[in-house]
Amino acid sequence: MQYFLVLSLLIKMMNQAMKNAKKRFRSENLWEIRLKGTRTSAFLTEILSNSGHFFILKSLSDLILAGWFKFITDPTEYLLIVAMCVQSWYLSNSKYHRFWGNLMFVGIYTVVDLPIDGLDFFQNPTHFVFWLFSLMIATLQGLRFHWAKGIDYWLIPLESLVRALMVVAFYVVIGIKSHYLIADTEFILSFVGSATHWFLTWSMVFIGLLLGLQSLQLVKQRKQLQETAQLLGNMAEWGMGSHVVETALNNPEGLAFQKCDRTIVFMDIRGFTSWCEKTSPETVATVLNEYYRCVEPAAAKFQPLKITFTGDEIMAIYATPRQGVAAAKSMSKAALEILELYGVGAGCGVHCGSVIEGLFGSEDVRTYTVIGDVVNTAKRLEGATPGGAITISDAVYQGMSQNLTVELCEPIVAKGKTAALIAWRLI
Structure with missing residues (x-):
C-alpha cells in the first residue's frame, strides 16, 4: 500500500511538471529553443546520457539474479522507471543542482525499498554499488557544473571512466550473488588473477577513457557552435528584428x-x-x-x-x-x-x-x-x-x-x- 501511495504521488508530480513545462515552452523565445533545445529534448538527453545508465545496469542485474517471473512481479522494479523519470526531469532543468539531482534516483528507490527489505537492504551488494556510483557521478557533476567549472577537461573523461567501471562493478556483484560468494581477500585475489576478468576490466577502462575524450571534444564543439549561433542570431535580430528571425525559423x-x-x-x-x-x-x-x-x-x-x-x-x-x-x-x-x-x-x-x-x-x-x-x-x-x-x-x-x-x-x-x-x- 505504501508503495502505491508513493508511486501515485510521484506520477502526479510528473504530470504537474509537464504542464508547467508546456506553459514555459509557449512563452520562451523560439530562437533560444532552437539554440538550446526544449525541456523535453533535455529530458530525453538526460535519460540517454546519465540517469538511464543506472536504470539499465540495476534492472539487468536484478533480472539475471532473480529470473523473469520474480523480476516482472516485483513492484520495486517498476519504481525504478518512475525514479529515473523524476531524476531525469529534475536534471533536465539547467538551473537545478546536479549533485542533489543525481541522488534522487537512488534516494527514491531507497526510501520505498528500505521498509520492504528492512536491514537486509544494507547487506545487498547491488544497493552498495548503486549508492557508491551514484555518489561518484553526483560529485563529479557537482564539480563540473557548480563547484569547479574550470576543470571540465579532466572531469568529463573521468566521469566517463566511472561509468565504464560501473559495468565492471555490477558484473562483480552478479558473480558474487549468483555463486553465493563472500567479497573477502580470497575473492579479490581470485578475481584479479583471472585473465578474462583482467581483460574485461582494462577494456572498460580504456573504452571509458576514449568515450570520455570523445565526449569532451563534442562538448567543446557544441559550445563553440552555440556561441557562434548566438552571435549570428543577435546580429540577425539587430538587422532584421526578432519578428523576422522567429518567422524565418518557424514559418x-x-x-x-x-x-x-x-x-x-x-x-x-x-x-x-x-x-x-x-x-x-x-x-x-x-x-x-x-x-x-x-x-x-x-x-x-x-x-x-x-x-x-x-x-x-x-x-x-x-x-x-x-x-x-x-x-x-x-x-x-x-x-x-x-x-x-x-x-x-x-x-x-x-x-x-x-x-x-x-x-x-x-x-x-x-x-x-x-x-x-x-x-x-x-x-x-x-x-x-x-x-x-x-x-x-x-x-x-x-x-x-x-x-x-x-x-x-x-x-x-x-x-x-x-x-x-x-x-x-x-x-
Whole structure:
C-alpha cells in the first residue's frame, strides 16, 4: 500500500511538471529553443546520457539474479522507471543542482525499498554499488557544473571512466550473488588473477577513457557552435528584428511578400541638422546613441515587428494601432528626458492601414520592411509634428477614439497628396 501511495504521488508530480513545462515552452523565445533545445529534448538527453545508465545496469542485474517471473512481479522494479523519470526531469532543468539531482534516483528507490527489505537492504551488494556510483557521478557533476567549472577537461573523461567501471562493478556483484560468494581477500585475489576478468576490466577502462575524450571534444564543439549561433542570431535580430528571425525559423513562407494591416510609428528629432552644425561630432554621436539607447527599449515594450534607425529618425512597425499609440507615448517620454537637455525635441507620427510586407533587396543584401501609402502618410504626419508632440491619423483615431484624448489639427497639406490629411494631436 505504501508503495502505491508513493508511486501515485510521484506520477502526479510528473504530470504537474509537464504542464508547467508546456506553459514555459509557449512563452520562451523560439530562437533560444532552437539554440538550446526544449525541456523535453533535455529530458530525453538526460535519460540517454546519465540517469538511464543506472536504470539499465540495476534492472539487468536484478533480472539475471532473480529470473523473469520474480523480476516482472516485483513492484520495486517498476519504481525504478518512475525514479529515473523524476531524476531525469529534475536534471533536465539547467538551473537545478546536479549533485542533489543525481541522488534522487537512488534516494527514491531507497526510501520505498528500505521498509520492504528492512536491514537486509544494507547487506545487498547491488544497493552498495548503486549508492557508491551514484555518489561518484553526483560529485563529479557537482564539480563540473557548480563547484569547479574550470576543470571540465579532466572531469568529463573521468566521469566517463566511472561509468565504464560501473559495468565492471555490477558484473562483480552478479558473480558474487549468483555463486553465493563472500567479497573477502580470497575473492579479490581470485578475481584479479583471472585473465578474462583482467581483460574485461582494462577494456572498460580504456573504452571509458576514449568515450570520455570523445565526449569532451563534442562538448567543446557544441559550445563553440552555440556561441557562434548566438552571435549570428543577435546580429540577425539587430538587422532584421526578432519578428523576422522567429518567422524565418518557424514559418519561412511567412517572409514572402504579403498584404497585411500594420501600424507605423515615425519619430524624428526637430532641428537636428542645424543643431549638428553648432555641435561637435563627438557630442552628436554621444547624444544620438543615448537617444537610441533610451527610445528603443520604450518602443520594444509593445512588441514591435521591427525597429529601424536611420540618422536621427526611428521607424517602428506594430501589428495594431493600440500597440503603436502606446509605443509612441512611451517613445516620446523617453526622448524628452534626453533631448530637452540639449534644447531639441522629437516629433512623432502614427498611421495604420494596409501595407506590403516582406524581404526587399537583392540576392546578397535584403531587409525586412513594409512599403505603401500608409508608410508615406505616417512619415508626412511625423514631419508636421512639433517636438515633444504626437500626431495620429484619422484612421488611428477612428479605431481608438474611445481610449484617446485628442484635439483636431489643422488639415495637413502633405507633399504628394491630392487631399489634405485629417489628423489629431494627442493631449
